[in-house]
Amino acid sequence: MKLMNKNAIPYLVLASTMLFTAACGNSTSGSETKPAAAGSESKAAPTSGQPVKVIWWHSMSGELGKAVDKLVADFNASQKNYVVEAIYQGNYDESLNKMKASMDSKSGPAMIQTYEIGSRFMIDTKAITPVQKFIDADKYDVSQLEENILSYYTHDGKLYSMPFNTSNPVLYYNKNLFKAAGLDPEKPPATFEEVADAAKKLSKDGVSGGSFAIYGWFMEQFFANQGAELVNNGNGRTSPATESQVNSDAGVKTLTWWKQMVDDKSMLNMGRKTDDTKKAFLAGQIAMTLDSTGSLFGIVNGAQGKFEVGTGFLPKPAGAKDGGVIVGGASNYILNNRSEAEQKGAWEFMKFLADAKQQAYWHVNTGYFPITKKAYDEQSVKDNMAKYPQFKTAVDQLHQTKAIKATQGAVMGVFPEARQLTETAIEEALNGKKSPKDALDGAAKEITAKIATYNKTVSK
Structure with missing residues (x-):
């Protein structure tokens, strides 16, 4: 069963008042830099001549929201097959509650940003398409991504969501x-x-x-x-x-x-x-x-x-x-009650977000870790690391973390x-x-x- 059944899933878990959002939802943005270059043309074509609209619900406000809007604009300008519309839905708890309410009407998004401690719940809803499906179909190389970040979102050998904003x-x-x-x-x-x-x-x-x-x-x-x-x-x-x-x-x-x-x-x-x-x-x-x-x-x-x-x-x-340390922050999930074209568009957008240039822009303007290793080779990241040498502590701590269940x-x-x-x-x-x-x-x-x-x- 793909849709979430309100009698089968413990909605009270989400309905209860949750006072705290993810570890770094209120982080302060870094200095402004030049916009990231547009990504490459998407290879995935929609089923009709019109671009497919991909709705993305996120929880990034303030300066973080401005960085999100820039990434979305760059993706939309980089190809003609998809148009991503980013919609702020409040903090992580509020966004999840809205997703829950939208499931039966199919008025929800194709993609949603969810905090890391919502992982088990998202899997149990059976309302998502694991990104592993798209990784396998595209033969997407996950070795370019940070292992300790991927590790958190991997369950039973599958990557269920794509990491996005990450901290420790x-x-x-x-x-x-x-x-x-x-x-x-x-x-x-x-x-x-x-x-x-x-x-x-x-x-x-x-x-x-x-x-x-x-x-x-x-x-x-x-x-x-x-x-x-x-x-x-x-x-x-x-x-x-x-x-x-x-x-x-x-x-x-x-x-x-x-x-x-x-x-x-x-x-x-x-x-x-x-x-x-x-x-x-x-x-x-x-x-x-x-x-x-x-x-x-x-x-x-x-x-x-x-x-x-x-x-x-x-x-x-x-x-x-x-x-x-354990990674904190959030990742993006693809909802399985949207059309195949919308889901494919969400995946194309996820790949764009994971690109080194986009990750460099995201890191420099938010302070979150780049999830892509090659982002550290970008000049903007090198310059930012020189300006904020304290961040090397965070990178070293992530890389020195031993990958175990703990x-x-x-x-x-x-x-x-x-x-x-x-x-x-x-x-x-x-x-x-x-x-x-x-x-x-x-x-x-x-x-x-x-x-x-x-x-x-x-x-x-």
């Missing part, structure tokens, strides 16, 4: 404050223990050592960086997840470390908004913070004339297993809710309402129950 988290630190505290400004702390030690030394003269927003994405990343899986059954990749492991040793160790720094007042608890920690960092009130690589250009530009920004890998416990990222149909429950547990622990273990035990129990309900509904 890095440690941002104030080099001036490091120097004033007697710390080496060229050597960011790499372990939990080093972060805690640095935070104590940096906490003086009205400055706090740092602050991490209460964001479930960060906990997910700390798991992966320890080589630990967030849910069972190979992070939900060898078979559907049935149990949350957020209360495992990796989670308890992470939250205990985090809480201890808050308790000894070397770290501030500023709540759930990354914008709040970003503002405090740029104001010189905190010396360290975690944020998306998608925010890098904005942070570096915001600190200009005030202090020098340093970047470091996401920290992990000393002696932790091999691991790395770093592929967890998949579960109730991921948005699971992330919120994790944030509630972190909040309870940092505010002293529960111990880290008790808080995470409670979250794991609730998440596991929601997974069970979802799995039963999907299997009907």
